Amino acid sequence: MDTTPNSLEDAANLVKVPQPTIERLSAYLQCVRGMRADGVPTASSTEIAQRTGINAAQFRKDLSYFGEFGTPGLGYDVADLEAHLSRIMGLDARHDVLLVGAGNLGSALLSYPGFPERGFHIVAAFDSEPQRVGQVLNGCTIYHIDDLAKVNSALNAQVGVIAVPRVAAQETVDKLVAAGVQAILNFAPVTILVRPxxxxxxxxxxxxxxxxxxxxxxx
Amino acid sequence: MDTTPNSLEDAANLVKVPQPTIERLSAYLQCVRGMRADGVPTASSTEIAQRTGINAAQFRKDLSYFGEFGTPGLGYDVADLEAHLSRIMGLDARHDVLLVGAGNLGSALLSYPGFPERGFHIVAAFDSEPQRVGQVLNGCTIYHIDDLAKVNSALNAQVGVIAVPRVAAQETVDKLVAAGVQAILNFAPVTILVRPxxxxxxxxxxxxxxxxxxxxxxx
Structure with missing residues (x-):
């Protein structure tokens, strides 16, 4: 497997990477971010395992989908590993996010610091309750759900977050997809259907x- | 492996069940609940796979940790499977839950219908903000965080939910554990440490x- 940085995404596309691996990559990324914040320059897979609670063999296997990292005997350069993981996860670009549902949960998500800190910016919120429409929460305007496609034709956000009651979830998904959204995080406790x-x-x-x-x- | 219902928990204790299996059991349980609500009496593993998006071989392998279920050629009795999965997950008993942090996210969790519907009852909330302490949200009293151990000596809840800012997360965990809580759901975006x-x-x-x-x- 070619190990130059530019081939990482290509390598990922050649092999179907298991979803649990993708989920663990996010945990590794959080770990190396913490290490860099703590001023740790290099780390062994054992040290990373101690921080993540995911064993070192699993860590090395998960990384192996994306090329060769680290130097035998020296471990991993923490800043390098962070940059590689960020690229693999598509986090080297900003992500604009639409939020649908501005009730309790939606309001909490609008003020959740972890989203903007890690590159996810809620650029517009939507609700069907007339008393919420037109309000501004945490710098974000709440539009009527019927204006979703119109608003997103200007914003072009690809990520949607659903924080509506379960009865409204499928309808919300359909509206997000019709508005050009390609990835959806669904907080409604119900299974929703989307096209491939x-x-x-x-x-x-x-x-x-x-x-x-x-x-x-x-x- | 003994397949009588009473031995299910024992069987689970003999083998270390992988965590992803436990996570999928929850998805299967949601699926069979939906099937029962829809009036479906029996289901094949293929039908369950279609609903969950988890393939049928994985489903059968996950179940095999807990004994033999289903009848070859007839599939699974939906009500039976639901009861078995509920028992395996320890959901045949009510769970009392303490919530720490009654801000935006905590308030959303207090009104999240999925918790009480599935047996998790937030019986007390805690916060350090004087203006929140003493309020009642969704029928739940907000106590001062310093009263956590005292309040839980009466309630004896074993589950805690943390919805505090990340800087307060570890301190909150320590207080929950000192108050007798054994299982913690942490929403603060920070790694917390607990004893084995x-x-x-x-x-x-x-x-x-x-x-x-x-x-x-x-x-």
């Missing part, structure tokens, strides 16, 4: 608690 | 967007 080529991640907050429940009962 | 025996799940909302970003850039 559109990527959806469902954030089911209750299933996170169900996983904890398993470990409580298995103890 | 305490289970933590970090919900890093930005990493969900980073995973979407990967798929956008890989297209």
């Amino acid at each position: 080529g559109i990527v959806v991640r469902n954030v089911d907050l209750t299933s996170q608690l169900e996983v904890l429940s398993y470990y409580l009962s298995a103890q | 025996g305490i289970v933590v799940r970090n919900v890093d909302l930005t990493s969900q967007l980073e995973v979407l970003s990967y798929y956008l850039s890989a297209q």
